[in-house]
Amino acid sequence: MHNQILGGEIMQDNSNISSEDRDKFYKIMLVRLEGLLASETDWLANLSNAAALLYANLKDINWSGFYFIKKDELVLGPFQGKTACTRIKPGKGVCGAAVVEMKTQLVPDVHLFPGHIACDCASNSEVVVPIMKDGTVYGVLDVDSPIKDRFDELDAKYLQLFVDKLNKYIDWKQIR
Ligand code: SME
Numbered sequence: 001m002h003n004q005i006l007g008g009e010i011m012q013d014n015s016n017i018s019s020e021d022r023d024k025f026y027k028i029m030l031v032r033l034e035g036l037l038a039s040e041t042d043w044l045a046n047l048s049n050a051a052a053l054l055y056a057n058l059k060d061i062n063w064s065g066f067y068f069i070k071k072d073e074l075v076l077g078p079f080q081g082k083t084a085c086t087r088i089k090p091g092k093g094v095c096g097a098a099v100v101e102m103k104t105q106l107v108p109d110v111h112l113f114p115g116h117i118a119c120d121c122a123s124n125s126e127v128v129v130p131i132m133k134d135g136t137v138y139g140v141l142d143v144d145s146p147i148k149d150r151f152d153e154l155d156a157k158y159l160q161l162f163v164d165k166l167n168k169y170i171d172w173k174q175i176r
Contacts, residue, residue: 026158055080068139093117138172
């Protein structure tokens with residue numbers, strides 16, 4: 001397995017890593033997330049740690065975090081990385097597209113995505129998973145990378161499972 005377990009962190013090494021090893025990596029991440037969520041009830045503490053878990057362990061990413069729908073726009077939530085735009089209208093950028101389409105956006109090259117909002121000019125690819133419960137969209141999980149084509153269907157699948165796990169523990173209505 002190419003994932004190193006260092007000081008409690010599981011670093012993903014994408015170079016020559018098999019999809020079987022990436023499966024194992026993400027499964028460990030989900031166990032770590034469950035451990036964090038099961039031991040704390042505060043949503044702000046939990047989402048802060050969820051953003052940090054991704055940022056500290058996913059290789060070649062420069063931003064991970066959340067936006068939540070408040071009134072009629074997305075507002076920045078807990079994140080790791082450089083300062084980011086604080087408000088995004090539904091339909092705008094990759095995050096706004098995920099909200100309107102209620103669908104994960106896997107963007108291999110953000111410069112080719114119409115209306116992409118560049119918070120960190122180092123970003124080149126991005127994956128955004130909508131946070132939905134009972135047919136309502138509450139926000140998005142956004143992960144950015146400086147590497148083009150950094151994310152694939154396997155990342156999208158496990159980031160969806162990451163959001164599913166958050167869904168089990170977090171009452172999104174508290175955040176609105
Ligand atoms: N790139 C996003 C904006 C959020 S930042 O990447 C953190 C977008 O186009 O919606």
